Structures are given as structure tokens and as C-alpha cells.
Amino acid sequence: MPGDGIFTTWSYRAGAGRAEAFLPNPQPLTARTAYEWGVVAEVVPNGKALSRARELAKLYLKAPEVTRRNTRVHFMQPLKERIVREVGYGLALEGASAADLVKSMQAQSEPVAQKGKVA
Amino acid sequence: MQRLQDNDLGSYRSLKLIRDSEGVLVAEFHSNDGPFTFTAQDHTEFVDAFYRIAQDRANKIVILTGAGGDFIPRDRFFILRQRRRSRCLGPGSRRRCSAFRKPSQHTRAGHRGYRGTRSCALRICATCECDCGGRGCDLPRCPAFPGRHCAR
Numbered sequence: 001m002p003g004d005g006i007f008t009t010w011s012y013r014a015g016a017g018r019a020e021a022f023l024p025n026p027q028p029l030t031a032r033t034a035y036e037w038g039v040v041a042e043v044v045p046n047g048k049a050l051s052r053a054r055e056l057a058k059l060y061l062k063a064p065e066v067t068r069r070n071t072r073v074h075f076m077q078p079l080k081e082r083i084v085r086e087v088g089y090g091l092a093l094e095g096a097s098a099a100d101l102v103k104s105m106q107a108q109s110e111p112v113a114q115k116g117k118v119a
Numbered sequence: 120m121q122r123l124q125d126n127d128l129g130s131y132r133s134l135k136l137i138r139d140s141e142g143v144l145v146a147e148f149h150s151n152d153g154p155f156t157f158t159a160q161d162h163t164e165f166v167d168a169f170y171r172i173a174q175d176r177a178n179k180i181v182i183l184t185g186a187g188g189d190f191i192p193r194d195r196f197f198i199l200r201q202r203r204r205s206r207c208l209g210p211g212s213r214r215r216c217s218a219f220r221k222p223s224q225h226t227r228a229g230h231r232g233y234r235g236t237r238s239c240a241l242r243i244c245a246t247c248e249c250d251c252g253g254r255g256c257d258l259p260r261c262p263a264f265p266g267r268h269c270a271r
Contacts, residue, residue, distance in 0.1 A: 050145070050184050057143045057180045065179065 003090030008082050013039045131168050133161045135186075142179030144172065149186035157194035 011019040014037045031043045044052045135147040148155035
């Protein structure tokens with residue numbers, strides 16, 4: 001259902017065109033595809049992700065703390081802006097979609113219940 | 120600046136927090152130490168957990184991971200089924216929904232006041248004309264409630 005933060009995040013990371021094609025019919029993505037889309041920066045063998053993350057952490061810790069923090073701020077700021085701009089309205093869309101989904105579920109179950117009463 | 124105490128690192132049911140001496144915090148999602156199943160209660164707890172993690176300058180770097188080699192392989196939300204039973208989402212319905220029935224969960228503190236397993240459906244309630252039973256609660260303080268104000 002549209003359109004909480006995950007819609008925003010996929011659009012931001014993978015690109016709006018890919019997200020528009022992918023999200024209405026989501027399928028499992030391979031790590032290779034995620035890499036090719038730019039959603040992840042690196043793919044490592046199974047079981048190696050945490051150790052690789054620790055290696056990267058050690059590398060990042062060589063930079064001064066304020067430099068690290070402000071570098072992160074630089075990369076997070078555009079995503080935060082999109083989250084703030086889109087998620088409130090997106091959740092309203094999602095809520096309305098959820099309500100519609102429940103109504104359709106009720107509509108499917110009610111004829112069965114009525115049939116049971118008649119019987 | 121609030122700092123996570125060592126005993127706080129173990130206070131979340133589905134989030135194992137381990138910080139080393141260099142300030143690298145590993146946050147591992149898990150369910151009973153196995154692959155993680157994301158539930159409504161976790162949804163509530165993680166808001167608090169990551170708020171506090173972000174506040175704590177002792178966390179120099181945060182690594183997110185999941186038990187069993189998976190990140191969040193499953194979820195288990197009963198939101199729709201619960202709401203259907205309570206008829207909160209019925210056409211034109213305007214009634215107090217079960218998510219707000221416990222007075223002890225209603226505080227003036229906004230989002231953090233809605234804790235516990237019944238707080239899972241807040242954002243859906245926002246669009247279903249659901250009355251909030253909390254005295255003086257102010258839903259616009261929650262980011263998921265654009266413009267909705269309830270005061271009873």
C-alpha cells in the first residue's frame with residue numbers, strides 16, 4: 001500500500017522510475033540487483049556482512065568525530081527532507097487504502113456468513 | 120545529553136545492543152535470539168530505542184544487523200484483523216477504537232504516551248474517524264497524524 005517511508009526511501013535510493021515499476025509488484029531482489037540499482041554500495045559473501053561492517057567502522061573511526069558526524073548529516077539531510085515532505089500525506093494515503101482493503105475483506109466474508117445463517 | 124546506561128542496552132525485547140570500547144554499537148534485530156519477526160510491539164519499542172541511540176554521543180558508529188544472517192525476514196502485524204473486529208474502519212464509523220481503551224496509556228506526552236501492544240494501529244486510526252479516549256491528547260504531535268486533533 002502507498003505510501004509510508006519505505007516508498008520514499010525506495011524512490012530515493014533506487015530512483016523514481018525503478019520504484020514506480022517495482023513497488024506495485026514487489027519481488028525479492030538479489031543482492032546483485034540492489035548493487036546495480038545503487039541501493040547498496042557493496043556485496044559481500046554470506047556471513048561476512050558484520051565483519052565487513054566492523055572493518056568499515058574501524059576505517060571511519062580514523063576521521064575526527066565532528067567530521068564523521070557532519071559527513072553523515074550531509075548524506076542524511078536530503079533523505080530527511082523527503083521523509084518530512086512526503087510521509088505525512090503518504091500515511092494518509094496508506095490509511096485510506098487500508099480502510100478500503102478492510103472493506104473489501106468484509107465484503108468477501110459477509111456473503112459467506114449470511115449463507116451460513118440461512119443454512 | 121542523555122546517555123544509554125549499560126543496563127539499558129538490554130532493555131529491548133527484540134533488539135540486542137552491544138557496544139565495544141571504541142563506541143561501535145551493534146544493534147541486532149532478533150526474536151528469541153533467532154531470525155527476527157517484526158511485530159507491533161517491536162514497532163513501538165524501536166521508536167524509543169533508536170531515539171535513545173541517536174541521543175547518545177557515546178555511540179560513535181551504529182551497525183544494524185539481524186540474527187541468523189537475516190535483517191527483518193518476517194513481520195506479523197494483526198492491525199487489519201483487529202480493526203475489522205472492532206469495526207473502527209467501518210464506513211462512516213466514529214467510535215473509540217480498542218487501541219485507545221487503556222487510560223494508563225494516554226498521556227500528554229504525545230507519541231511516547233501510546234505504548235504497548237495496542238498502539239500499533241495509530242496511523243490507520245488517523246484516517247478512520249476514530250475518537251481518541253485520551254484526556255487532552257494531541258494527535259498532531261505524532262508525525263503520522265497530520266492535522267487531526269482529539270481532545271476529550
